[in-house]
Amino acid sequence: MGNTDSVAVKTYVPPYQKDRWREHADRLGMSQSEFVRTMVQAGRRDFEVPDPAEPEETGEDVSSGLEPRVKDALDGEDGRSWDELLGAVTEDIEDRLEETLSDLQERNVVQYSGRAGGYRLVEDP
DSSP: OOOOOOOOOOOOOOHHHHHHHHHHHHHHTOOHHHHHHHHHHHHHSOOOOOOTTSOOOSSOOHHHHHHHHHHHHHTTOSOOOHHHHHHHHHHHHHHHHHHHHHHHHHTTSEEEETTTTEEEEOOOO
């Protein structure tokens, strides 16, 4: 395993993303550092993520694919508002979007600029 001393790692994210991470960390009772470390480790685990560009051919309509997620989100809860339920079942979409944007930025295909109003494609030189 090697040296277990802690070292700093720096990253830059848009303010809205940091706010969402902070809120999620607060809900989990974690510090922001612990949250980011935990999420990175969870993301590095070897698990299969279905490609949203390739819909499953199950013959089922889209809503039936949500049923297990809705049940999971409501399990053990006294009740959830529409917004809370929507957030619970779409959270992975946001994570996949974030991962995709990070990958595109690393490859210099997409760039974030507050001045330019957000994300944009990098123009070919």
